Amino acid sequence: MFEEILDVKGCACGHNHTLKTRDYIVERNAMEKLPALLEKSFAGAKPLAVFDQNTYDAAYPKLKKALPDIDTLILTGEKIVPNEFQLDTVTQVLKTGGFDLLLAVGAGVITDVTRYVALKQDVPFISVPTAASVDGFVSDNAALTLNGAKVTLPAKAPDAVVADLEIIAAAPLKMTASGVGDMLSKYISVADWKIGHLITNEYYCPFVADLTLKAVNIIVDNIEAIRKGDIESIGTLMEGLLLSGITIQMVGITRPASSFEHHFSHYLEVTPIEGIDHDALHGEKVGIGTVNAAKYYPIFAERLGRIFRENLENQFSMERVKEYYSKYPQSVVEMVEKENTPTITGNLNVGLLRQNFDKVRQVASEVPSSEKIVSTLRTVNGYTDYHQIGMTDEQFKETMKICCYIRNRFTLLRLMCDYRLFDFDKELTF
């Protein structure tokens, strides 16, 4: 499956896509193939395997069997956050130990920390996922929490991915549900990408968009089998997650994979909202965001017609946004200000919107219903409702009004906010 897309020449988007990740070992005992991979591609390298305690417990026994002399670094902390401390720790150990190859043995956070250090220190890295919890294992961006703000920065794509399905299948079901939540979000992110292209002329790649939807459809079609957690179905989930990460790599941006359902999750990660379960996983929050995005998506799309029918003005105001965020850490306010200068909705071309409005509605009508998303998530015991993470209706309302400003990305939610097309205080239904 991966071999076919290693090199896509003459793509309809006008670019060639060449994957930096060239080796994909996704099988029951993938770890056993690691020595041969090192011999083939990294002969003579001195590798360092980066874990946290949970991923060490889950994967070290098999890793040690395959590579008895492997050096290890276990990241510690009450909660492992991809922050300055963890980046410094990996960098120091890498440098002092004279290592020249990193193995990220873990889930989303370990992989992001490792890939960012790999870029900064210019060493190759291999992704060794221990759970099917996110779609970022082969992407070339790292989602980091720097100075308390959640930022996504360029990072290194892995040279290879070694996904040992026996280890991944043994991870808690919560992590699988999180991976499914992260994947269902692609229905929203791809729709927003298509609409952004239609009405702002932003770069869009139909091949990558289709591949992203193929990745999520593989998972939805096999959701009953995935719930069983057997090796084969976990392999299907992992392939879908890797494909989605590949799409990020192909276009070098997270646009195909992240839209306002992700902004909902990022916002909850960096703003200390009272009562929220801050241990909820990325994909769990994204899944909840996706259910709500799907619920409002057709309404939001329909409202865009008012912009050209009523000659509405863009009412984006940095002062207003800063006021919204003023109760949160200064670093978050600064990130939001930096992100939104100048504002992305300034790119809206009203002529294109008028001309393409039927196509916009068509794209919106292809987003699966929130009921369908809920049913898929429930199959794997995933969260579907913000109350499950301790959020109140009031907090949800507030979040919907402001989470879109955490990124400067063209989304339907962002248009609703900037053009005041939706009255969140009155129209949200709970």
Ligand SMILES: NC(=O)C1=CN([C@@H]2O[C@H](COP(=O)(O)OP(=O)(O)OC[C@H]3O[C@@H](n4cnc5c(N)ncnc54)[C@H](OP(=O)(O)O)[C@@H]3O)[C@@H](O)[C@H]2O)C=CC1
């Ligand atoms: N770069 C990209 O393209 C993307 C990045 N992301 C980022 O990834 C992060 C989320 O990653 P996610 O995987 O959800 O969360 P974490 O990496 O925080 O992992 C969640 C938990 O899983 C534990 N764990 C991992 N593997 C196993 C296992 N086999 N058995 C038991 N426990 C295990 C971890 O242990 P422990 O508690 O010891 O850490 C941790 O508690 C976010 O920061 C998100 O923004 C998400 C998508 C794409």
Ligand SMILES: O=C(CO)COP(=O)(O)O
């Ligand atoms: O978490 C990410 C992809 O899953 C990155 O999201 P952003 O592009 O919104 O920062």
